[in-house]
Amino acid sequence: MIFLTVGTQEPFDRLVQAVDEWAGAHDVPVFGQLGRLEAGSYKPRNFPYELFISADEFQERLESCSLLVAHAGMGSIISALTMAKPLLMMARRAALGEHRNEHQLATAARFAGRGGLHVAAEAPDVGPMIDRLLAEARQPSGAISPYAQPELIAALKDFIRGA
């Protein structure tokens, strides 16, 4: 199962369409969470989707997927790292009206290459990368700790103690 999630705000047609085209040519189940679509937004023809799902359903779908495909949002990245799921992400571009600023480009660049995280620069890269990531069937690199770095925990503890 591939779980596609693009956050809860603007639509992300480029990514949704790329996954839809891939899904039309493959026999792998896909589920999409597409956020707030607009009148002219692209609607998938080859996989079921919802605009919004509850946090519980998100967690269930995350746990049961073999590949997470998402916009380059921190929620998606942290979810993927925490659950040790491979993540294929593509950055929303403000220049294309997909976000309010270009911070997802920076986020994608910073996290690309980190265990299990993969970046599609453009929509045509998405399909081939899904093929590759599924084919690799790579063993996840092991779930990361569910907690922040010890240094940050210690700094916060000191602050709470009033040190």
Place this chain on the structure above:
Amino acid sequence: MTRVLAISSTGGHWVQLNRLMPAFEGCEVHWACTSADHEARLNAAAKRLGQPVASYTAITDANRWTKAKLVKQMLEVVALLLKLRPDVIVTTGASVGYFAIRVGRLTGARTCWIDSIANGDELSLSGEKAGPHADLFLTQWPEVAKPGGPLYRGAVL
């Protein structure tokens, strides 16, 4: 026992806030988020650490584009702070965290802003505004840190 309020908006901010849980060891920890969805999983996570959740409050969701909701959100944060009177407030953002920092200062809390790890090039807008009012102002990227704050003391992952 030190009373801590951990507060953030839902989504990535909340995921990051949850990763700070071990820092609240030995405290009375109250949680607030702009979604009611997380309570069961928060309780389970807290139980694993042996840290009971003192309370969980769902606050109206808002952002800078929804002004009316923003006002409602602020009033809910004020009410929550007057009710809880936390000693310490910790937030990872965004607008709900900004309000908690600004109002918390008036109610005598010591406050900590941890800017989201999503902001690796520059501070978030809410961090830019809230940070200077926080007693501890942190970024999760060394490149963003400055001597007068935000400081870098590690990251949530």
